[in-house]
Amino acid sequence: xxxxxxxxxxxxxxxxxxxxxxxxxxxxxxxxxxxxxxxxxxxxxxxxxxxxxxxxxxxxxxxxxxxxxxxxxxxxxxxxxxxxxxxxxxxxxxxxxxxxxxxxxxxxxxxxxxxxxxxxxxxxxxxxxxxxxxxxxxxxxxxxxxxxxxxxxxxxxxxxxxxxxxxxxxxxxxxxxxxxxxxxxxxxxxx
Numbered sequence: 001x002x003x004x005x006x007x008x009x010x011x012x013x014x015x016x017x018x019x020x021x022x023x024x025x026x027x028x029x030x031x032x033x034x035x036x037x038x039x040x041x042x043x044x045x046x047x048x049x050x051x052x053x054x055x056x057x058x059x060x061x062x063x064x065x066x067x068x069x070x071x072x073x074x075x076x077x078x079x080x081x082x083x084x085x086x087x088x089x090x091x092x093x094x095x096x097x098x099x100x101x102x103x104x105x106x107x108x109x110x111x112x113x114x115x116x117x118x119x120x121x122x123x124x125x126x127x128x129x130x131x132x133x134x135x136x137x138x139x140x141x142x143x144x145x146x147x148x149x150x151x152x153x154x155x156x157x158x159x160x161x162x163x164x165x166x167x168x169x170x171x172x173x174x175x176x177x178x179x180x181x182x183x184x185x186x187x188x189x190x191x
Contacts, residue, residue: 027122029077029078029081030078030082030118030119030122031122032074032078033074033075033078033079033119033122034119034120034122034123034124035122035124036064036066036071036074036075037062037064037119037123037126038123038124038125038126039125040064040065040066040071041062041063041064041065041126042061042062042063043061043062043116043126043129043130043133043161044060044061044129044133044158044161044162044165045058045059045060045061045133045136045154045157045158045161046058046059046060046061046107047158056151058154058155058158059107059108060107060108060109060112060133060137061105061106061107061112062105062106062107062112062115062116063103063104063105063106064103064104065101065102065103065104066101066102067095067099067100067101067102069100069102072088072102072104075104076088076104079104079106079115082115082118083114084106084111084114084115084118085106085108085111085114086104086105086106086111087104087105087106087107088102088103088104089102089103089104089105090102090103091103109137109140109141110141112133112134112137113134113137113138113141116130116131116133116134116137117134120134128164129161129164129165132157132160132161132164133157133161136153136154136157139153140153140154
């Protein structure tokens with residue numbers, strides 16, 4: 001007889017083992033974290049210019065900014081459990097209501113690739129941005145850092161991601177989102 005892959009914690013299964021299973025139904029922590037990114041986060045390329053070196057840099061970035069310590073702590077637990085590298089920042093500025101702002105950043109090509117591979121199946125609103133960035137970062141790994149084509153591609157994907165952010169915020173209405181989810185649900189039933 002085959003073992004039940006959906007074992008309860010009380011069935012002598014270690015707590016960490018359930019999170020290692022690949023079934024999406026058993027990964028509510030990843031779905032929750034993706035929901036936080038969808039609602040409170042950003043996915044893209046961060047463009048900055050260094051005057052001293054007269055050079056423009058493009059850094060991949062997945063960031064969540066929030067003022068609720070419990071939300072930030074929950075997000076950090078998921079990142080740590082998934083072994084996704086991140087940085088935590090507490091800017092000195094406070095909100096108008098004197099609340100501390102917390103920023104959690106995942107930066108760097110390899111870190112962002114890992115995070116996107118783990119979280120993108122659960123993203124909804126930012127899925128297209130995540131897949132665009134993932135495609136670009138995987139391409140970047142095949143090129144040397146000083147390859148001139150790499151700089152052109154950075155700018156191209158920077159513009160694509162910028163456009164996607166603008167388009168998705170203008171076109172994502174509740175009616176359209178419900179239609180998309182209904183179509184996806186119908187497709188999943190057929191498979």
